[in-house]
Amino acid sequence: MTASSRTLQHVGEWKVELRAGTLEELFAELARVVADAAGPRGSPPAPGDWEHVELAARDCTTLLVDWANELIGRSEIEQRAYGSVRNLIIESAPGGPARLSADVRGEPVVEWVSPVKAATYHGAALERQGDWRAIVLLDV
């Protein structure tokens, strides 16, 4: 399936539902959502170098939130939107520890739009019912 996302109702913050056929596609979709929220990039694109990311967490849901926070923090420091992901590998045992390895690439943002501060553990969910589905609440 094509990875997708939609906004769910939340008065104060930004609640996002993600769907994808594989876990890797789901994580890549979250990267795209966070990057698109940052604002439009230049045309033609001016991507930077690929940067390597490695993360470990106590479970895959935690890893998903930590992944968003990694990209949000990196984005603010480098002033780039990290929507491009390659070589994404996720190792996880059901309900157990999870690890991620990936290369990410940022593009300069022409006009910053999003005030995304962080991803939260509040109501974070990740499940597989055929396809993968996740919910992440972002502080904006």
Add this chain to the structure above:
Amino acid sequence: MQRDQLLAVGDLAFELPPSARPGMRVPARVYADETLLAAILEGEAMTQLANVATLPGVVECVYGMPDMHEGYGFPVGGVAATLLPDGVVSPGGVGFDINCGVRLLALPLTRADLGSKLESFVHELSRSIPSGTGHGGQWRLTDAELDGVLAGGSDHLVKAHGFGIEADIAHTESRGCITGADPRKVSQRAKDRGRSQLGSIGAGNHFVEVQVVEHVGDASTASVFGLAANQVTVLIHTGSRGLGHQVCTDYVKLMDGRLGAYGIQLPDRQLSCAPASSPEGRDYLAAMACAANFAWANRQRIAHTVRQTAVRVLGVAGEQVSVVYDVAHNIAKIERHGDRLLCVHRKGATRAFGPGHEDLPDRYRAVGQPVFIPGSMGTASWVLVGDAMSETRSWGSACHGAGRSMSRHAAKAQVTGGALRRELEAQGIVVRCPTSAGLAEEAPFAYKDVERVAEVVEGAKLARRVARLRPIGVIKG
């Protein structure tokens, strides 16, 4: 949560007893009238306040302010105190924007004095104060400069760099510096996120607003605050920017991983916490103090720019631009209440100490602490004064704003930024905003009625209304 689960406990107070659900250690009380209560019960805010009542070491009661709405972990507008030394501290109980807060400046001008210079004043402020996501300050701090700010707050900024005057410090909560700040407890990523952001507003609901004192209800107290009818004021709303966001991210994750070690079970992982006396608790408090100090320095730097701009554009003397007060509304403070030493979490809630409190500046000790309730861009903001009863009603706290009633997504669906700009300008409000979408997210209709909120705050004996401020210029983050 349903209305019939709450008990009325006096005027404008409703309580969920600890027997209402497993794990609650104390009651959860919200201050509201029936209209505000109905809005509060529409979301998850009351459930979240009940979750807060499960925190280890929580004492007496957790409180919801009249502007409470759902957040994550703590509700926005939630207040909880834990008994030290072993009660917990929760980074989620402070929030990502550590020491988000407001500072009110009084200018030596009336609206008539300002006259046609309003547009150029707002324009010059917008040119001088960076706003919006991705727009940092004009100063990239070295490691040594940043550590100085983290340890010393706005006090350091005035004394070491000359960005302000001693009176600014005297009229800032905690004199703009929490002791115990340790820059070594702040991650390199957090420092790098904030390094170039000092003196900037940021985005979201942050703003700098030029206002006029539209109504004075308590002339005596207003006079002590240095406010009079028709006077021009400037309200600054911002916090610790990316530095504070990363401190919260770092310590939520750290404590989330240590819950088992302390035998703590929580209904919401975003409430992750550790005993304040534990290594994790002590480290967080030291890092949070750094972020809080950075936020006070940020508002101090912006206030200095406002002062310089007022001198340049309006021809006033710099020392005549005075800080009325600066107060935090996302913070955990170590406070003595009666004979107990407590860690008081205020998440989207402001301190509101009454007359006589030793922590108040000399000028305000006889009347109480200035409390600010900003409305929205198109409505009023209120200046109140802390009520003596707030100590026993809410750990000396009041609400921090009108409170959102509509999501940003829904607000953008109802109005465009351009249309809202025209509407505000038709009301005589000069608007500067980096993005139209950002403007629409903060549309006045997305917030509760600030008049009702302020009235309930007074009726609940948290703070008394002093003066109402009407916006005439908005620089939106």
